[in-house]
Amino acid sequence: MPRLIPLSERGGPLFRQVYLGLREAILSGVLQSGEKLPSTRDLAEQLGISRTVVLLAYDQLLAEGFVEGRSGSGTFVASGVGTSRPAPTQVPVELGLSSFGTRAAASWSKVDLPARRRPSLPYDFSYGRSDLESFPFEMWRRILLRCARKAPISELDYGPAAGNLGLRQAISSHLRRSRAVVCDASQVIVVNGSQQALDLIVRVLVETDDRIVLEDPSYQGTRELLRASGARLLPIAVDGDGLDPARLPASARAAFLTPSHQFPTGAILPLARRLRVLEWAKRSNAVIIEDDYDGEFRYEGQSVESLQGLDRQGRVIYVGTFSRTVFSALRIGYLIAPKTLVPAFTAAKWLCDRHTPTLEQQALAEFICGGMYERYLRRVRRRNALRRQVLLDSIHTRLGDRVHVTGDGAGAHVVLWLRPRLSEQAVVKKAAALGVGVWGISPYYLKPAPRNGIMLGYSRMTEAEIREGIRRLSEVL
Amino acid sequence: MPRLIPLSERGGPLFRQVYLGLREAILSGVLQSGEKLPSTRDLAEQLGISRTVVLLAYDQLLAEGFVEGRSGSGTFVASGVGTSRPAPTQVPVELGLSSFGTRAAASWSKVDLPARRRPSLPYDFSYGRSDLESFPFEMWRRILLRCARKAPISELDYGPAAGNLGLRQAISSHLRRSRAVVCDASQVIVVNGSQQALDLIVRVLVETDDRIVLEDPSYQGTRELLRASGARLLPIAVDGDGLDPARLPASARAAFLTPSHQFPTGAILPLARRLRVLEWAKRSNAVIIEDDYDGEFRYEGQSVESLQGLDRQGRVIYVGTFSRTVFSALRIGYLIAPKTLVPAFTAAKWLCDRHTPTLEQQALAEFICGGMYERYLRRVRRRNALRRQVLLDSIHTRLGDRVHVTGDGAGAHVVLWLRPRLSEQAVVKKAAALGVGVWGISPYYLKPAPRNGIMLGYSRMTEAEIREGIRRLSEVL
Numbered sequence: 001m002p003r004l005i006p007l008s009e010r011g012g013p014l015f016r017q018v019y020l021g022l023r024e025a026i027l028s029g030v031l032q033s034g035e036k037l038p039s040t041r042d043l044a045e046q047l048g049i050s051r052t053v054v055l056l057a058y059d060q061l062l063a064e065g066f067v068e069g070r071s072g073s074g075t076f077v078a079s080g081v082g083t084s085r086p087a088p089t090q091v092p093v094e095l096g097l098s099s100f101g102t103r104a105a106a107s108w109s110k111v112d113l114p115a116r117r118r119p120s121l122p123y124d125f126s127y128g129r130s131d132l133e134s135f136p137f138e139m140w141r142r143i144l145l146r147c148a149r150k151a152p153i154s155e156l157d158y159g160p161a162a163g164n165l166g167l168r169q170a171i172s173s174h175l176r177r178s179r180a181v182v183c184d185a186s187q188v189i190v191v192n193g194s195q196q197a198l199d200l201i202v203r204v205l206v207e208t209d210d211r212i213v214l215e216d217p218s219y220q221g222t223r224e225l226l227r228a229s230g231a232r233l234l235p236i237a238v239d240g241d242g243l244d245p246a247r248l249p250a251s252a253r254a255a256f257l258t259p260s261h262q263f264p265t266g267a268i269l270p271l272a273r274r275l276r277v278l279e280w281a282k283r284s285n286a287v288i289i290e291d292d293y294d295g296e297f298r299y300e301g302q303s304v305e306s307l308q309g310l311d312r313q314g315r316v317i318y319v320g321t322f323s324r325t326v327f328s329a330l331r332i333g334y335l336i337a338p339k340t341l342v343p344a345f346t347a348a349k350w351l352c353d354r355h356t357p358t359l360e361q362q363a364l365a366e367f368i369c370g371g372m373y374e375r376y377l378r379r380v381r382r383r384n385a386l387r388r389q390v391l392l393d394s395i396h397t398r399l400g401d402r403v404h405v406t407g408d409g410a411g412a413h414v415v416l417w418l419r420p421r422l423s424e425q426a427v428v429k430k431a432a433a434l435g436v437g438v439w440g441i442s443p444y445y446l447k448p449a450p451r452n453g454i455m456l457g458y459s460r461m462t463e464a465e466i467r468e469g470i471r472r473l474s475e476v477l
Numbered sequence: 478m479p480r481l482i483p484l485s486e487r488g489g490p491l492f493r494q495v496y497l498g499l500r501e502a503i504l505s506g507v508l509q510s511g512e513k514l515p516s517t518r519d520l521a522e523q524l525g526i527s528r529t530v531v532l533l534a535y536d537q538l539l540a541e542g543f544v545e546g547r548s549g550s551g552t553f554v555a556s557g558v559g560t561s562r563p564a565p566t567q568v569p570v571e572l573g574l575s576s577f578g579t580r581a582a583a584s585w586s587k588v589d590l591p592a593r594r595r596p597s598l599p600y601d602f603s604y605g606r607s608d609l610e611s612f613p614f615e616m617w618r619r620i621l622l623r624c625a626r627k628a629p630i631s632e633l634d635y636g637p638a639a640g641n642l643g644l645r646q647a648i649s650s651h652l653r654r655s656r657a658v659v660c661d662a663s664q665v666i667v668v669n670g671s672q673q674a675l676d677l678i679v680r681v682l683v684e685t686d687d688r689i690v691l692e693d694p695s696y697q698g699t700r701e702l703l704r705a706s707g708a709r710l711l712p713i714a715v716d717g718d719g720l721d722p723a724r725l726p727a728s729a730r731a732a733f734l735t736p737s738h739q740f741p742t743g744a745i746l747p748l749a750r751r752l753r754v755l756e757w758a759k760r761s762n763a764v765i766i767e768d769d770y771d772g773e774f775r776y777e778g779q780s781v782e783s784l785q786g787l788d789r790q791g792r793v794i795y796v797g798t799f800s801r802t803v804f805s806a807l808r809i810g811y812l813i814a815p816k817t818l819v820p821a822f823t824a825a826k827w828l829c830d831r832h833t834p835t836l837e838q839q840a841l842a843e844f845i846c847g848g849m850y851e852r853y854l855r856r857v858r859r860r861n862a863l864r865r866q867v868l869l870d871s872i873h874t875r876l877g878d879r880v881h882v883t884g885d886g887a888g889a890h891v892v893l894w895l896r897p898r899l900s901e902q903a904v905v906k907k908a909a910a911l912g913v914g915v916w917g918i919s920p921y922y923l924k925p926a927p928r929n930g931i932m933l934g935y936s937r938m939t940e941a942e943i944r945e946g947i948r949r950l951s952e953v954l
Contacts, residue, residue, distance in 0.1 A: 111824035192830035347588035351667035
């Protein structure tokens with residue numbers, strides 16, 4: 001009398017449920033090596049299904065070596081198969097993290113990432129957003145489709161690791177014009193957003209215990225990459241003019257900077273400091289990473305062009321992204337490397353993910369070369385300039401001297417520094433209750449935050465929303 | 478009499494050429510701090526351009542702090558700006574690699590990547606290619622466009638790091654059905670092709686000096702990632718049945734395997750060996766990485782399902798890609814992680830590039846859920862089965878016992894093992910001269926290759942091309 005064989009609950013065609021049920025019984029030791037399986041006729045009856053179905057299941061078990069047939073005498077569990085007697089359970093055991101590496105896995109699961117976006121509020125001062133309202137999506141879709149149509153079949157194979165040549169040329173000439181970056185297409189590595197650029201830089205240049213200069217406060221994505229690399233972080237406090245070169249350590253392997261619009265305080269590094277930073281890099285043989293995340297948005301006389309363009313030593317790696325000037329879901333950014341480092345970065349990119357998806361690269365190249373990107377940028381610059389003015393005016397009228405503002409010289413967000421007794425969290429919470437979304441600045445500090453402040457992005461708000469948002473915020477402050 | 482100021486050759490509007498020319502003169506020390514600039518009138522005359530243009534250039538120099546105006550007395554190079562006296566050259570110096578880190582940068586630029594694809598030959602036995610001829614591109618484009626159209630604006634912002642939920646569900650249910658992988662959507666991490674999956678695994682699980690088991694020969698992308706990680710590689714020679722569990726070391730942190738179709742030899746790991754590998758992993762508390770790059774293509778009774786599905790310990794990380802079943806330029810793959818590791822992998826993915834592009838994920842999810850993926854897979858399986866048969870027949874008739882074939886049980890390539898006196902390189906060269914593209918296997922070995930062999934991929938050839946290709950190859954062997 002054969003033992004009952006359960007059908008698998010994993011579903012699929014009937015023969016497969018029988019197959020999986022028997023397989024499970026064998027693997028879990030319910031059926032032992034050498035044990036005879038029920039005849040196909042018996043099992044068919046037992047399960048109330050057709051014998052053909054059972055035969056199909058037995059065939060697959062035979063093919064996979066779970067069972068062996070002995071001519072005439074039936075089907076038996078193969079030797080060395082059913083004997084492992086693992087935990088008699090369907091669900092795999094869940095091992096503790098300790099089973100997966102002493103340090104690595106555990107530390108990775110502790111990585112401190114930005115809090116998830118809250119459900120957006122009616123007056124949402126989110127920062128780091130692109131201006132989706134004014135992006136020409138119809139045109140973008142037409143370009144996408146055209147590229148998808150005309151792409152020769154060969155372009156559906158792996159592409160070059162450093163990126164589509166057309167896009168690399170478009171990026172280099174745009175940066176030469178718009179940011180005075182000194183480069184040619186051969187120095188451009190196309191990546192999946194600036195986060196990957198920072199990752200490649202850390203992998204290629206930073207070794208365990210290297211001394212790395214970081215602005216304090218600074219971008220979490222950079223900070224956590226450096227922590228994961230085992231580098232020794234040297235946070236340098238920034239003032240109203242960004243990083244003070246006088247505070248730089250005698251030696252360091254590299255310095256990660258955001259000179260055009262210090263993230264998150266928004267300070268613009270003045271020319272004299274830029275030159276002193278470059279002299280420091282030369283003296284201490286350090287590399288400078290210029291993260292120009294917001295460089296395209298500048299106001300009034302403030303226009304200061306890239307640090308890379310001032311460098312006469314080839315020590316600056318320039319990082320940029322289209323996440324704020326096109327849209328984030330596109331996942332395209334770039335790094336401009338000194339020629340000596342291009343092979344290393346190309347190899348690192350290959351090993352990370354071979355290359356960035358081809359279709360988007362082609363579409364973006366066309367978007368830039370056709371002049372649509374520049375046109376769009378001009379429109380967004382105008383719109384952001386207006387929004388900024390309205391924001392500053394409302395802050396002035398509504399909040400007056402209750403707050404101190406920084407970051408209005410460039411980019412698309414400002415910081416309101418609060419009076420000491422006000423708690424960031426309280427302000428953020430009360431504002432949210434009034435439908436206003438703002439963020440506290442303290443999570444960006446490595447050392448204890450010296451002051452409380454909240455960040456206000458304006459790249460996606462109407463002027464009316466800005467006015468009303470600040471009016472409501474004034475009730476909180 | 479003012480010194481001559483050259484116009485910049487970097488182009489752009491005229492005022493900008495003047496601005497850049499002066500900027501360059503200041504930065505290179507041609508114009509010193511405190512030195513007076515020519516009056517706008519003089520410079521305009523000197524350059525033969527309108528004075529307004531020169532005024533614009535001076536304004537920008539003022540705004541950026543290169544120069545300062547002294548009322549009445551003219552414009553002067555700002556103090557602390559022109560004094561750095563860098564090399565008087567337009568082009569930045571190119572520093573040696575040594576300036577960029579003692580070990581890292583240098584070793585990265587030595588990474589041993591697969592040779593670039595040769596210009597494809599009329600009879601091109603390339604392996605690792607998808608079957609583009611039979612891919613339904615028209616349908617794919619329609620899906621892409623539909624997704625691009627219907628995407629709510631919010632989906633153009635950053636997406637979830639682990640991937641689009643719809644795609645994660647589609648992948649997990651496909652793998653449960655097609656590969657007997659035991660998983661749910663929460664264990665799926667969407668990545669940019671299996672290369673990124675391998676990279677994330679190495680970062681999260683492998684530390685310097687960890688002992689890592691690797692098949693020999695094995696995939697270069699895995700080998701080079703592990704080398705870059707500083708792990709200690711333990712290559713295990715494979716035989717006709719793949720990796721022999723008896724050769725596994727007493728202890729190791731992890732083992733990277735390709736059980737369905739060993740890369741590159743094509744051996745299929747039999748069930749008994751699979752179970753012994755799992756027992757070994759349990760004994761030595763090791764993790765197994767199953768790279769199932771070709772698992773969808775199986776022939777005759779050979780169907781052996783995933784190692785992950787046999788695991789009762791949650792020790793197997795399953796890696797797969799759509800590069801061979803959809804197309805490579807798409808750059809979408811996945812890893813199926815034990816639940817305990819999901820947070821670590823999600824954080825690592827975020828730090829690598831935040832997430833995989835959204836549009837392709839949506840399109841692929843629709844392609845799978847709509848049943849188009851399964852239908853297409855069935856068609857490709859049929860086509861590959863035919864091609865394989867034609868290939869084996871032609872090899873049999875043309876080459877007979879001059880070669881020994883492995884790898885025909887699954888996947889989309891086989892290996893022809895040559896007689897000892899034949900050199901791989903000679904064969905590859907002579908074949909190319911006859912218009913036949915084949916690849917030598919020795920670059921995939923970590924230890925000296927024991928035998929010469931050439932790899933023949935057939936996923937993109939017509940039956941006629943295969944016949945003629947083998948006929949020509951027979952002239953070489």
